[in-house]
Amino acid sequence: MKKIIPIFLMLCLTLTGCGLSQQARTVNEKYIAPAIEAAQSREDYGSETPDGPKVLTDKSALTEYEPPANVSTRLSDGPLSQLSPSGDYGRLLPYPGAYYEDGDGNRRGKYGLVTDTSVIVLDPVLTSADLACYASDSGDVWLDIYILGRYVENEDGSGATLYALAGRDGSWVTGFDYTQALPMELGVLCISDIDKNAAVCYGEDGTVVFDTANFSGLGQLAPGSIGSLAECSGGYMRICYANGQYGFINKDGAILNKYAELPSYFEDVRPFSEGRAAVCLYGKWNYISTDGSYAIYGLFDEAGDFTNGVAVVEKSGVKSVINADQVVLAEFPEAETVTAYDGWVTVRNADGTEKYYLTPSMTEANLYDKALNMSAEGYWVVGEHGVRMRRFAGGELYFSGASALDDCSGAGLYLVTLTDGSRAVMDEYSRVVVTGEGDFRFVPDTDTGETYILNVTDGEANLYTASGTLAAEGILPRDAGPDGGLIPCADDLTAGLKNMRNSWMFRIKVDAGD
Amino acid sequence: MKKCVLIFMSLVFLLSGCGIIAEKPEVTPAPEAESQFVFTRENFPVVEGGAALEPLAESVASVMLGESRESVADLLDFGNTGQSYENLMAGRCGLVLAAEPSQAVMELMVSDSPCALAPIARDGLVFFVSQSNPVDNLTVDEILKIYTGKYDSWSDVSGDDVPIKAFTRGEWSGSRAAMDNLVMSGAEFAAPAADASESVFDGSEGAIGYSLYHYADIMRMAGDYKILTVEGVRPSNETIASGEYPLVANYCAAISAEAEEDSPERILWAWLQGAEGQKFVALQGYVPAQ
Numbered sequence: 001m002k003k004i005i006p007i008f009l010m011l012c013l014t015l016t017g018c019g020l021s022q023q024a025r026t027v028n029e030k031y032i033a034p035a036i037e038a039a040q041s042r043e044d045y046g047s048e049t050p051d052g053p054k055v056l057t058d059k060s061a062l063t064e065y066e067p068p069a070n071v072s073t074r075l076s077d078g079p080l081s082q083l084s085p086s087g088d089y090g091r092l093l094p095y096p097g098a099y100y101e102d103g104d105g106n107r108r109g110k111y112g113l114v115t116d117t118s119v120i121v122l123d124p125v126l127t128s129a130d131l132a133c134y135a136s137d138s139g140d141v142w143l144d145i146y147i148l149g150r151y152v153e154n155e156d157g158s159g160a161t162l163y164a165l166a167g168r169d170g171s172w173v174t175g176f177d178y179t180q181a182l183p184m185e186l187g188v189l190c191i192s193d194i195d196k197n198a199a200v201c202y203g204e205d206g207t208v209v210f211d212t213a214n215f216s217g218l219g220q221l222a223p224g225s226i227g228s229l230a231e232c233s234g235g236y237m238r239i240c241y242a243n244g245q246y247g248f249i250n251k252d253g254a255i256l257n258k259y260a261e262l263p264s265y266f267e268d269v270r271p272f273s274e275g276r277a278a279v280c281l282y283g284k285w286n287y288i289s290t291d292g293s294y295a296i297y298g299l300f301d302e303a304g305d306f307t308n309g310v311a312v313v314e315k316s317g318v319k320s321v322i323n324a325d326q327v328v329l330a331e332f333p334e335a336e337t338v339t340a341y342d343g344w345v346t347v348r349n350a351d352g353t354e355k356y357y358l359t360p361s362m363t364e365a366n367l368y369d370k371a372l373n374m375s376a377e378g379y380w381v382v383g384e385h386g387v388r389m390r391r392f393a394g395g396e397l398y399f400s401g402a403s404a405l406d407d408c409s410g411a412g413l414y415l416v417t418l419t420d421g422s423r424a425v426m427d428e429y430s431r432v433v434v435t436g437e438g439d440f441r442f443v444p445d446t447d448t449g450e451t452y453i454l455n456v457t458d459g460e461a462n463l464y465t466a467s468g469t470l471a472a473e474g475i476l477p478r479d480a481g482p483d484g485g486l487i488p489c490a491d492d493l494t495a496g497l498k499n500m501r502n503s504w505m506f507r508i509k510v511d512a513g514d
Numbered sequence: 515m516k517k518c519v520l521i522f523m524s525l526v527f528l529l530s531g532c533g534i535i536a537e538k539p540e541v542t543p544a545p546e547a548e549s550q551f552v553f554t555r556e557n558f559p560v561v562e563g564g565a566a567l568e569p570l571a572e573s574v575a576s577v578m579l580g581e582s583r584e585s586v587a588d589l590l591d592f593g594n595t596g597q598s599y600e601n602l603m604a605g606r607c608g609l610v611l612a613a614e615p616s617q618a619v620m621e622l623m624v625s626d627s628p629c630a631l632a633p634i635a636r637d638g639l640v641f642f643v644s645q646s647n648p649v650d651n652l653t654v655d656e657i658l659k660i661y662t663g664k665y666d667s668w669s670d671v672s673g674d675d676v677p678i679k680a681f682t683r684g685e686w687s688g689s690r691a692a693m694d695n696l697v698m699s700g701a702e703f704a705a706p707a708a709d710a711s712e713s714v715f716d717g718s719e720g721a722i723g724y725s726l727y728h729y730a731d732i733m734r735m736a737g738d739y740k741i742l743t744v745e746g747v748r749p750s751n752e753t754i755a756s757g758e759y760p761l762v763a764n765y766c767a768a769i770s771a772e773a774e775e776d777s778p779e780r781i782l783w784a785w786l787q788g789a790e791g792q793k794f795v796a797l798q799g800y801v802p803a804q
Contacts, residue, residue, distance in 0.1 A: 049787075049788065049789045049792055049804040050784075050787065050788050050789070051788050051789055051790075052784050052785045052786075052787060052788015052789060052790055052791055053551055053781050053784050053785055053788065054549070054550045054551065055550060055551045055552075055553065055578065055781065055782075055785050055790075056550040056551065056552045056553070057577040057578060058577060058578075058579075058580035059576075059577050060580060061576055061580055061581050061582045061585075062573055062576045062577050062582075062583070063576075063582065063583060065569040065572070065573065065583070065798070065799070067732070067733050067734040067735075067737075068734075078717075078718075079716050079717060079718050081716070123716070460588075491587075492565060492568055492591075492592050492593040493565065493568065493593075493733070493735070509734070509735055509737075511715065511725075511735055511736075512565040512593040512594070513683050513684055513687055514564050514565040514566070514593055514594060514595050514683075514686075514687050514688050514689065514729075
């Protein structure tokens with residue numbers, strides 16, 4: 001029966017095609033040909049299949065599906081669930097390669113490690129793999145150490161993430177023995193038992209910089225206070241004693257001033273910054289230097305950290321700004337708050353007005369007598385047709401069409417909001433480098449220091465070069481930028497590393513777990 | 515009777531073409547051509563779904579918009595079945611293409627956010643092991659006993675004396691829903707549901723995992739592993755279509771029940787069920803539902 005329908009229709013087609021009439025041709029085009037196609041469809045799938053709505057289709061751009069292919073090799077056959085240290089890997093990079101469901105039911109990525117020649121040395125068994133980074137007086141410092149996280153389940157079904165360290169080149173690796181791993185000036189502080197103040201600090205070559213078990217005064221420290229060791233500058237770490245007092249200790253376990261005729265215990269201390277640490281004794285603040293001697297003896301009621309050569313102090317209700325030689329640069333008797341930033345001091349008066357002073361000179365900032373805004377590179381005002389910024393380093397920049405300056409890269413790129421509400425990255429000549437929706441952020445290459453622009457729109461993240469060229473799409477948003485020109489990326493079925501020309505340098509199929 | 519009608523119609527047509535019946539036949543007004551719906555980037559619905567149906571979704575979007583697979587990727591979000599159904603119920607997407615949802619999701623779709631659900635394709639729930647595992651076949655009962663923990667060694671199923679490491683998947687997973695529906699039927703998994711340390715099939719000697727056939731074999735996501743026969747039947751499009759393979763699940767298209775009759779999502783949903791859509795499903799390498 002089904003075969004008769006096309007035969008009948010073909011017969012009609014034959015007859016109408018004999019030149020009987022134009023009307024017949026129209027009937028053919030409009031009704032018969034589609035009917036044959038529909039009849040053939042029913043022939044294949046049964047007469048119960050409904051016709052469905054008529055939809056215009058265009059198959060011209062459709063290509064055959066090609067399953068994704070791996071672009072990788074493995075260090076060895078079989079599971080690679082542990083990183084075997086080796087001096088032959090070269091640089092290692094974390095790659096996303098699997099998913100897991102956390103305790104809240106959220107799907108999260110798992111990471112493995114791969115060489116920059118696409119050899120997998122660790123399967124995706126890690127819940128995190130981050131290059132260690134700490135903030136110093138001069139900015140973020142990246143260490144050649146990976147902090148690796150792994151979820152470890154207990155027999156009772158509970159679990160926790162434990163941490164290990166590995167050299168960036170995979171030449172050394174620790175066990176997953178630590179509950180916290182804190183990057184700091186001396187390396188990475190790894191805490192194994194916070195209650196017992198048990199911690200080890202590893203340097204970039206994998207050697208132990210210090211082990212708190214070797215600190216002779218360990219028992220004098222307040223239980224659970226070991227985390228403050230990561231507040232380290234100038235080689236000295238902040239410590240808290242069991243009696244509630246504070247001091248400083250170095251990597252050799254030597255307590256600052258312990259054997260000197262200077263105080264080694266204080267009621268409170270701040271970490272060293274720019275070679276000075278504020279210390280409080282008998283309710284008054286002074287500053288000591290890293291040799292333990294008093295560098296500034298001012299008996300202040302309050303004392304802040306040194307930033308860009310100045311610190312804010314208060315004495316008898318008057319706030320002042322001093323330099324490292326204890327010279328009072330400015331006094332603000334009427335000020336409600338005085339706050340030092342990297343490049344300027346903000347003074348807020350009781351009436352809510354604010355003034356800004358450039359550091360370390362403490363000259364008042366002014367730009368065309370307009371309301372000022374401050375940024376990391378200078379101070380700016382909104383004009384009729386754009387934003388004008390005067391840089392701390394000297395010179396002025398103008399961003400045409402901008403209504404606000406949102407961020408500075410430190411490398412000649414500026415994120416602005418345009419008058420229509422959209423965002424744009426401009427260069428110092430007011431040329432638009434990238435524009436679009438979503439959030440923009442500047443990220444450095446952790447190896448080369450080169451600046452890239454990260455754009456996240458509706459959960460999709462793309463990376464652009466400083467000249468505005470699309471470097472990589474489908475990247476995984478993270479704090480760090482690329483590493484030596486490679487960055488973790490993923491799509492629905494694959495993941496790996498792309499270079500800055502948006503090409504996969506390493507790619508594996510990822511079971512989405514679906 | 516139908517043959518008679520056709521013969522009569524042929525005769526009528528033949529005679530009318532030859533001018534025998536009437537010199538000037540009365541022209542019957544031709545019915546208005548049914549207008550074709552045209553999809554554009556502006557009206558194409560947000561489509562989400564399970565990973566196994568991503569190639570189908572790409573090809574559907576490609577022919578509807580006349581664009582390449584790569585260029586329509588921004589309109590699709592695939593890889594998380596449970597999230598897709600949640601997004602549909604929350605109104606964050608217009609059409610879901612995914613494995614039949616779990617019972618829990620199905621109940622929500624019935625009670626809280628009514629959805630129209632229709633099968634568009636079929637697939638087999640398949641099990642895979644490492645290539646080194648000598649076991650080639652399992653029965654459904656053996657699979658149940660493995661996943662409920664009654665069998666804990668491969669020697670229980672004529673394999674080596676190696677502990678069984680059964681990998682399961684998260685509750686949002688489409689293949690997990692198929693596993694629940696086709697094998698477990700309310701039985702408790704012995705292994706914990708996918709957690710941080712166990713969710714990824716690791717290919718180790720004693721490992722067993724499961725997925726849907728199209729995803730595992732056609733899309734080659736289990737390309738390095740050995741897919742088992744079940745009850746002696748090898749999964750293939752033919753054995754799944756015929757029903758010979760014992761573990762067959764549906765892929766569904768789902769829209770909000772409140773979607774207007776002429777809305778793009780309902781038109782696409784109906785097209786996928788229709789003759790043309792089903793033919794297209796088959797051409798893309800899936801087993802059509804009809």
